[in-house]
Amino acid sequence: MSQASISNLLNLNQGYWIELRTNYCPFNSSMSIHKSSANISVIQQDYTPLRNIILSICRKSIDKTTISYRLGSNVKDSECLVEQLLADYSLYFNKTNHIISTYKVNSLTVIDKTWLVNSNVRLSMTTIYKSNKCVCVSFGTDIRSV
Structure with a gap:
């Protein structure tokens, strides 16, 4: 993927988003609904190597958890609950508004499909697959708060 494509993707996704997500687990037929918000910003301008991507989940307060993806080494932050190197990460653009990413976390394989309906x-x-x-x-709808 070109650096310009990644830059365009990040610029399209910057901002404050409100999300409603519905999760369904077929093995026990459970369903949950979760509302969240996210502030997406670009903190690094060098997007070229798409390996060594680390997922960090850090608890900032009782009602705020940050989730970030970064390039680099697996150095644990003291306030982070999880810092996991993503294995077999790949990102595909089918069209300018349709993105598919796949990666592995431990024994789980995650396939994420996103459609940018408009800005x-x-x-x-x-x-999510296991064995x-x-x-x-999980199905999500995100609306950018302007």
Whole structure:
């Protein structure tokens, strides 16, 4: 993927987003609905190597958790609950408004599909597999707060 494509993707996704996500776990037929907000900003201008991507989940306060992806070494931050190197990460653009990413976290394979409906609306579907069996499907709607 070209640096220009990644830069365009990041610029399209910058801003404050409100999300409503529905999760369904077929193995026990459970369903949950979760509302969240995210402030997406570009903190690094060098997007070229798409390996060594680290997922960090850090608790900032009782009602605020940050989730970030960064390039670099796996150095644990004291306030982070999880810092996981993503394995087999790949990112595909089918069209300018449709993105698919896949990666592995431990024994889970995650496939994330996102459609940028317009500059203020995103739809996403995430499917999580363990041992080639679907363990969770998640549907999300994101609206950019202007």
